[in-house]
Amino acid sequence: MSEHATLERRRQAIYGWLLLSPALVLLSAFAFYPSIATLWTSLFSRGTRRKPVEYVGLENYTDLFADPTFWLVVKNNLIYAGVTIPVSMGIALAMALWANGKIRARGFVRTAYFTPTVLPMIAAANLWLFFYTPGLGVLDQIGSLFGLPSVNWLGQPETALWAIIIVTIWKEAGFFMIFYLAALQTIPEDLKEAADIEGASRWTYTRRIVLPLLMPTTVFIAVNALINSVKLIDHLFILTKGGPSDASKLLLYYIWEMAFAFFDAPSAAAMTIMVIVVLAIVAAIKFSYLDKRTHYQ
Template identity: 90%
Template sequence: MSNPHANLERRRQAIYGWLLLSPAALLLSVFAFYPSLATLWSSTFSRGNRRNPSEYIGLENYADLFADPTFWLVVRNNLFYAGVTIPVSIFIALSMALWANSKIPARGFVRTAYFTPTVLPMIAAANLWLFFYTPGLGVLDQIGALFGLPSVNWLGQPETALWAIIIVTIWKEAGFFMIFYLAALQTIPEDLKEAADIEGASRWTYTRRIVLPLLMPTTLFIMVNAMINSVKLIDHLFILTKGGPSDASKLILYYIWEMAFAFFDAPHAAAMTMLVLLVLGIVAAIQFFFIDRRTHYQ
């Protein structure tokens, strides 16, 4: 026979657990699950107006996107943008953290200098770099003029516009990622360094064989955040290029905003949003089921 007191205790524990989960579940339902479902439903309807109300069209909006050359151009831009900003930002952040964690003079000043770009709003950072990129008057052209180089319209040429956006992003994000690496480095026991010194390991060997493996969970966390940022940062595009010239620097989130609020085509914008969520969901699943276990040596 089951113990009624044990059943009552299990029931109380279950109620207590659900009460703890309910605030997070409510917020996720209101601000994540419901908007996602509403966006999915909206993506299956046509664009309507007063004379022709929207109608259910299934997956036609997705087919239109796949047939749109601008969509594929934006996808290529975003893949290139992510492929450059993610590894370069992580490498620079790790290098800065290793240096800022070492015993150097004015270590506090170095850490503050590295972190300063992070506290600037992206709009302010974009305006600052707009001054750097301005043809003829900008800092880059002024420096180039000292060496006899011609003026370059960094933001007005398809060949350089996206690279200019990438540089701003790396400059802005590397300091932010450095903070996570710096915190992780300070959790590594000093005993490991002493043991490596006793064994005669060089500084590079200690970093490669001990520090970097221990930093892998932090690297994975930073990588996931960098991937999310690569599809959500559009503030600097409004200031610097507005996706131009000739869509050369247009990224997927800016294209979604443009489709929804400039062209008033909410269904296609909803379809693009769902594709982004699908890709991010697949990346998160790969991270959770495959990479995370290897990273934590489970």
């Protein structure tokens, strides 16, 4: 290899690293280093004045697995994710199909669907307090018209988590609708015309053409919805604070509670690492399996 070719190759390598450096710096500062520091913290005990910090290995993880509250929180999060993800995605798809059609006041319909998304999380939670407040809330006021008793939606274990789920679906469905609506507008019109010529019904066209073409968007939304399902904390601060009796407590709120209320940073770090591992497994499945079975134009 000539000296000129070597210099050109080196120059291209330097140019490539310069292009990558901004993203690399940001990822190192806000992703790689915090993850490594969290893993390191999870391997040590909680220090006190009488008992200094010491290396305990995987003891924090084994303690979490033996903690019944941890498993209750995991169960709550699984229920929360198992309901909010498919329901919000289904509603978002239905709204997008409706808003993409030739209907009157289409712009107003799209705006109405998207409005909950632009509300701050704290504002949305305070808004729903007017629905859930016993005796004074909108739900109880409507129920009283039919002679139904007052219900403390946020104050009893049977309904607290479901009340949070409803708020999340209301908040996220409009956000996911935007992605579906953008994807629908990329589908060529000649596909609909060809389906009409062949005599395909609207349901057949949607099932055999629209839904397969929306699969990349569906996978993207599903991954984002899964991430959202493990990072909810704002609504819990306002609505339930994880109660009653931990019935509505989710993972991120429990991590915050362990770190800043109980001052047990190693246990919080151990839970954080487990969440990262689960999300990494989901990402690996997405890139290695779902992407291969997804139709991309």
